[in-house]
Amino acid sequence: MRCHVENGQKERMIPKQCSISTMEGFGKDLRMMIAFFTKEHADTHLGLIINMDWFQPFDSSLYSIELIYAVICNLPRTERYKSHNILTLAVIPGPKEPKLHEINNYLYPIINQLVHLWSGYYIVTHENKSGRFIRGAIIGCSSDVPATRKLCGFISARVACYRCYKLANFVNNQSNFGGFSDFSDWFVERDIDIIREKAYEWKKCQTEESRKNHVSQHHVRWSEIYNLDYFNPVRHCVVDPMHCLFLGVAKWIIMKLWIGGSILDDTKLKIMQKRADTIKIPSDLGRRPARIATGDGFSNFTADMWKTFIMIFAIPITWDFLDEVDKKILAYFVRACKILTSRELQKRELSEAFTKLVNMNKLIEQKYGQEKICPNLHLCLHICECALDYGPLSSFWCFGFERMNGILGTLIINFSVK
Numbered sequence: 229m230r231c232h233v234e235n236g237q238k239e240r241m242i243p244k245q246c247s248i249s250t251m252e253g254f255g256k257d258l259r260m261m262i263a264f265f266t267k268e269h270a271d272t273h274l275g276l277i278i279n280m281d282w283f284q285p286f287d288s289s290l291y292s293i294e295l296i297y298a299v300i301c302n303l304p305r306t307e308r309y310k311s312h313n314i315l316t317l318a319v320i321p322g323p324k325e326p327k328l329h330e331i332n333n334y335l336y337p338i339i340n341q342l343v344h345l346w347s348g349y350y351i352v353t354h355e356n357k358s359g360r361f362i363r364g365a366i367i368g369c370s371s372d373v374p375a376t377r378k379l380c381g382f383i384s385a386r387v388a389c390y391r392c393y394k395l396a397n398f399v400n401n402q403s404n405f406g407g408f409s410d411f412s413d414w415f416v417e418r419d420i421d422i423i424r425e426k427a428y429e430w431k432k433c434q435t436e437e438s439r440k441n442h443v444s445q446h447h448v449r450w451s452e453i454y455n456l457d458y459f460n461p462v463r464h465c466v467v468d469p470m471h472c473l474f475l476g477v478a479k480w481i482i483m484k485l486w487i488g489g490s491i492l493d494d495t496k497l498k499i500m501q502k503r504a505d506t507i508k509i510p511s512d513l514g515r516r517p518a519r520i521a522t523g524d525g526f527s528n529f530t531a532d533m534w535k536t537f538i539m540i541f542a543i544p545i546t547w548d549f550l551d552e553v554d555k556k557i558l559a560y561f562v563r564a565c566k567i568l569t570s571r572e573l574q575k576r577e578l579s580e581a582f583t584k585l586v587n588m589n590k591l592i593e594q595k596y597g598q599e600k601i602c603p604n605l606h607l608c609l610h611i612c613e614c615a616l617d618y619g620p621l622s623s624f625w626c627f628g629f630e631r632m633n634g635i636l637g638t639l640i641i642n643f644s645v646k
C-alpha cells in the first residue's frame with residue numbers, strides 16, 4: 229500500500245471522497261478523524277468496507293451459507309476488490325441463515341477484534357520485524373437491503389427508510405414509499421444518536437413482546453456493531469447500487485411496470501431481442517443481453533446483464549414502444565446511471581443525477597400510482613449521497629463481493645466432491 233503513496237499514483241491512497249463528508253460519520257470529534265486518515269498514516273490507518281451476504285452452494289438442496297467480507301479502502305479501487313485482497317471475516321454455516329438479532333452471536337467476536345483494531349496494535353511485517361502500529365475502522369457497510377438491516381439492526385425496508393425519515397404508506401396491506409409533496413420534510417438524515425439510544429433500549433427489553441413493540445415503534449434493534457463508538461448507522465450504511473439500481477429499479481421498471489402493464493408484450497420483446505442482436509459492443513462492457521424474449525422476458529438476467537442492458541441497449545431497442553412519459557422515465561434513469569457509473573464524479577453531476585432520480589420517481593407515481601413506488605425506488609434517491617461520501621459507484625458496489633461468493637462456492641463444491 230505504501231507504494232501507492234510514494235509513487236504518487238494517479239489514484240490517491242486516501243480517496244478524495246474520504247474527506248470531510250465521510251469523516252463526519254465518525255462521530256463527534258471530526259478533527260480527530262481527519263487526523264486519522266492522513267497521507268502519513270496511509271498504510272497504517274486502515275478504512276474497511278464490510279459486506280454480509282449469503283449464497284446457496286448446492287444446486288440440489290436448500291442450504292444457505294452466510295459470509296462476512298471486508299475490503300481495505302486504502303487500496304486503489306482497481307486493487308481492493310481483487311479476490312486476494314478481499315478479507316473473509318466469517319463463514320457462517322447453514323442450513324439456514326441466522327435471523328435478525330441472532331446474527332449478533334456471530335458478529336460479537338468480529339466486532340471485538342474491530343474494537344481492538346480501532347485502539348491499534350503492533351503487527352510484524354516483512355519490512356518491520358519489530359512490528360508496525362496498525363489501526364483500523366469500518367468506514368462503510370455495503371450489502372443488499374436485508375443484510376444491511378440485519379447487520380445494523382434496522383426494521384424491514386418495507387416499513388421505513390434507514391437513512392431518512394420516510395415511512396412507508398400502507399394500502400391494502402401493501403407498503404409503498406410514494407408521496408413527494410412533503411419531500412423536504414422527510415428527506416432529512418436520521419439522527420444517529422437517537423438510533424443508538426433506541427438500539428440500547430431494545431437490548432434492555434425483558435420480553436420478546438416488548439422487543440417487538442420497541443422495533444415497531446422505533447424501527448431499530450440492538451446490533452453488536454453499535455459497540456464501535458465511531459460507527460455511524462446512517463452514513464456508513466450505503467445503499468448498494470448493484471442491488472438497488474440494477475437488480476432493483478431497472479428490473480422493476482421493465483418487469484413490473486412495462487411487461488406487467490402490457491406495455492411490452494411477447495411480440496415487442498422478440499423485436500427487442502432482434503434489435504439487440506444487431507448491436508455490437510466491446511467484450512469488456514459486459515455480457516450481451518441474450519434472453520430478452522425468453523420466458524416472461526429477461527429470463528435469469530444477472531445484475532451485470534441489467535447494468536449492460538440499461539446503460540447500452542435499453543434506449544435504442546425500446547424507445548419507439550414507449551409513450552412520452554415512459555420515454556422520460558427511461559431517459560432520466562439511464563442518464564442518472566451513466567453519471568453515477570463514470571470513473572470520475574463532479575458534485576454538479578451528482579446533483580443532476582439526484583434530480584433525474586427524483587423526477588423519475590415523481591413520473592412513475594404520476595402515471596402508475598403511489599403503490600408502484602417500491603423501497604428500491606426510494607433508496608436510489610440516497611445513492612448520490614453515498615457517491616458523495618465514497619466516490620464513484622465502483623468504490624462501494626457489491627459486484628466484487630458477489631464474485632468472491634462464486635469463488636468460495638466453487639471451492640466448497642469441489643471440496644464436497646473430493
Ligand SMILES: [Zn+2]
Pocket residue numbers: 389390391392393394606607610
Ligand atoms: Zn430514505
